[in-house]
Amino acid sequence: MSSQQPSMLAHWHTLKGWLALHDELRGRLLVGLALMVLTALSALGLLAVSGWFITASALTGVALAAGVAAALDVYTPGAGIRLFAVSRTVSRYVERLYNHDTILRLLAKLRARCFAGLVAMDGRRLATARASDWLNRLTADIDTLDALYLRLLAPAGMALMLCLAVVGLVAIWLPEAALALSALLLLGWCWLTLGQARAGMQACRQRMVALERLRGAMIESVTGMCELEAYRALDRRRQQLEALEDDVLKAQWRLSVVTAWGNAVSVMVMGAAWWWLLVSGLLAFQGGQMSAPVLVMLPLAALALAEGLASLPAAFSHAGASLVAAERLNQIESTATPPAEADTDARQTAADHATSGSGGPAGVAFDALAFRYPAALDDALAPVSGRVDPGERVSLCGASGAGKSTLLALLAGELTGYRGRLTLDGIDLAQWPRKALAQRVGCLTQRVELFDTSLAENLRIGRPDASDEALWQALEAVDLADWAETLPRQLDTRVGEGGRQVSGGQARRLGLARLWLTDPGLVILDEPFAALDAATASRVARGIEPWLSQRTVLMLVHHHDPRDPAPGMQAVGRVIPLEAATAWRKTRQSGTMDLM
Known part of the structure; x- marks a missing residue:
């Protein structure tokens, strides 16, 4: 296998046809993305308002205990906390129902397109691959493509919007800190998406190839169980299956290492954002430019980044699976019997x-x-x-x-x-x-x-x-x-x-x-x-x-x-x-x- 990986343009051409099929459900996909963003923004609002309210309540209590006149509106932030808590729960529940319904509709379209390609083939072209290979494309590869929206495009879009929301919130009080924060989050987002996808591409391809061989061998073993048993070849066949399974596990281990590095980067990005806001806030607080509740609110708001960034490393480390599945499904259309010149x-x-x-x-x-x-x-x-x-x-x-x-x-x-x-x-x-x-x-x-x-x-x-x-x-x-x-x-x-x-x-x-x-x-x-x-x-x-x-x-x-x-x-x-x-x-x- 060549160590040179295809360009991003080549990847785009591979996925273009399947993204066009997604476009047929554009309205539903955008609604699903909006629900994911609403869930993430609700988590951001819940953490930010809770941090502000807890700090403000504590300081008000200290002031009153010290005999200093102080007043705090507890109803507005309390209502906000309840609003964000309820909206986060409801939007997440509705998002899961809605997006999974959308994905089932999308899978039906993907499977119909794949099946249409198979029936367009004649026997000579069908003979170029084993029946188990075609079955893998109709089932496993189609199922892998559901990650294209549900685990890749939508979460990445949601994470980017969440990062923009955090930067916008910080910019209200710390414009200069918000600029550095935006650069940090943008670099982190790029690595956790494109970088992770590229880092895991080769291991993902090896895993998909090994899985296809294992599935094909398993199907043929079950189909030919009587013959294997009659000729006392079950033990030898079992050893062959175990060797194929070892190949899958080796590729899976390499993917796990890539995912672990991505998780580490994700934690470091969120930790760096938290420390940057804490230090910047302390400096602003010392200069009298920021109140104590806001000082606590901004670092807590940075913790909401986990809502968007935490899921990206695992998803994009396996992004190559969707790409390989798309390549193999594209082979069906390229292999389909071309129509004869029409008379x-x-x-x-x-x-x-x-x-x-x-x-x-x-x-x-x-x-x-x-x-x-x-x-x-x-x-x-x-x-x-x-x-x-x-x-x-x-x-x-x-x-x-x-x-x-x-x-x-x-x-x-x-x-x-x-x-x-x-x-x-x-x-x-x-x-x-x-x-x-x-x-x-x-x-x-x-x-x-x-x-x-x-x-x-x-x-x-x-x-x-x-x-x-x-x-x-x-x-x-x-x-x-x-x-x-x-x-x-x-x-x-x-x-x-x-x-x-x-x-x-x-x-x-x-x-x-x-x-x-x-x-x-x-x-x-x-x-x-x-x-x-x-x-x-x-x-x-x-x-x-x-x-x-x-x-x-x-x-x-x-x-x-x-x-x-x-x-x-x-x-x-x-x-x-x-x-x-x-x-x-x-x-x-x-x-x-x-x-x-």
């Missing part, structure tokens, strides 16, 4: 095709179509050419690794950046708007995603306005209606996280039922009957036959012989083969090690 007529035609299923069965053509993931040794899909006419049923056959799932992802728009040509209804696939493509192409992938909610809600992902009757028809089509009727709550039964409450074959059929509820022109089924026995596969094939007959169907299977079809494949009459062997695989199969 307005083609995009409008594509959208018209998809509207309300008016396009009918879709036609697909691909010419020398190929795809390779970044940094991969080989093509995920070797160059392939073919054509599927509207209403036709074709099987795409090939061994594992031949690129069947890759072709599915390309047709669904989940992957971009392919080589060759790929058209849907005669329109280049890159010209199809995402929404229109989702309406036109329906896919059943090998992995069906089920959410920890009811059976009905999982099915309605395909058609949110589907009635219960339509859901039962979908379940009947995939031979699951009888099973669903036996469930304790039928359509309201929860399927568990990832569909843990159902078997693999049932999960696949639920995915097919969800697809059945949609109205695409092209249906792509990836090994639709692989997890089913022959009898069930035949029943499912019969159930979805009326729905498939109105569409173009592309079956992705390892092998299909139209003369001797497997159960469910009887209506598929043509095969497009995919060649798995590329130049690298052929070289490898020939027994040589030359990968060039």
Whole structure:
């Protein structure tokens, strides 16, 4: 890691986009800042008036005891003390409620923006980082950014205004002392904010990187717990996690040292202000320029600086965390799939095709179509050419690794950046708007995603306005209606996280039922009957036959012989083969090690 730190201008560009998002809640943020300032000024007023009143009362009592006529208005300062005490308590309570509500609103906007960036990525770009890394950005990094206002900008602004208020109060009686005090407080404020942030930047960056590695390793360890236990690798994995945790603790220790130095500076600044006002006040008192109550009031007012300065060292020592989080979140937007150059007529035609299923069965053509993931040794899909006419049923056959799932992802728009040509209804696939493509192409992938909610809600992902009757028809089509009727709550039964409450074959059929509820022109089924026995596969094939007959169907299977079809494949009459062997695989199969 380079020891040279980025400039403040670079930091500003990193945070600019996220500060702009804060600007959308400018009114609420300013109100929250005003409440923080009111709390700090109330503390200042409470200490100042209390110091003056206690001293004035004591001196008045001494004068009366000595037989000297003296009078003191106890009602006005007493009312002021009560006012400041109540306003400090109320404003702090309201500020905490209001600011935390604002931050929750802000986090919702931040998370929505981050999620929008993730869904704008295709599979190739998502593959550049682990799933745990993306999860960290969506959760931990977003949560870290809430400190940008609540622990950095607002407290720093409040502390600066409090310092100005103290300087203004002192200037009434000690103008020259106020000038030196303002210089002291300004230097202290700059160090406790910008200085602490810079001092803790490298340790903060190391801690954030170490935390990301630890979180990712923990997520993967929990996910793969069964495999780790089966291969007796838990102890080794635990040692790896402990090593990662040590890295976090080392960075945390360095941050603690930086924070401790900041706390020391904070105490020294407040102590120096207190001594300066005490000495200046004593000199003014000796010269008859200041009364004894005011002499006590000003140093006590300096103690109120703790209300603003005390929290700055810890917050700004960790300011680098917000900066690193912003950098990583910016990577999402920079990694998002750029839109293809728009052909307005083609995009409008594509959208018209998809509207309300008016396009009918879709036609697909691909010419020398190929795809390779970044940094991969080989093509995920070797160059392939073919054509599927509207209403036709074709099987795409090939061994594992031949690129069947890759072709599915390309047709669904989940992957971009392919080589060759790929058209849907005669329109280049890159010209199809995402929404229109989702309406036109329906896919059943090998992995069906089920959410920890009811059976009905999982099915309605395909058609949110589907009635219960339509859901039962979908379940009947995939031979699951009888099973669903036996469930304790039928359509309201929860399927568990990832569909843990159902078997693999049932999960696949639920995915097919969800697809059945949609109205695409092209249906792509990836090994639709692989997890089913022959009898069930035949029943499912019969159930979805009326729905498939109105569409173009592309079956992705390892092998299909139209003369001797497997159960469910009887209506598929043509095969497009995919060649798995590329130049690298052929070289490898020939027994040589030359990968060039």
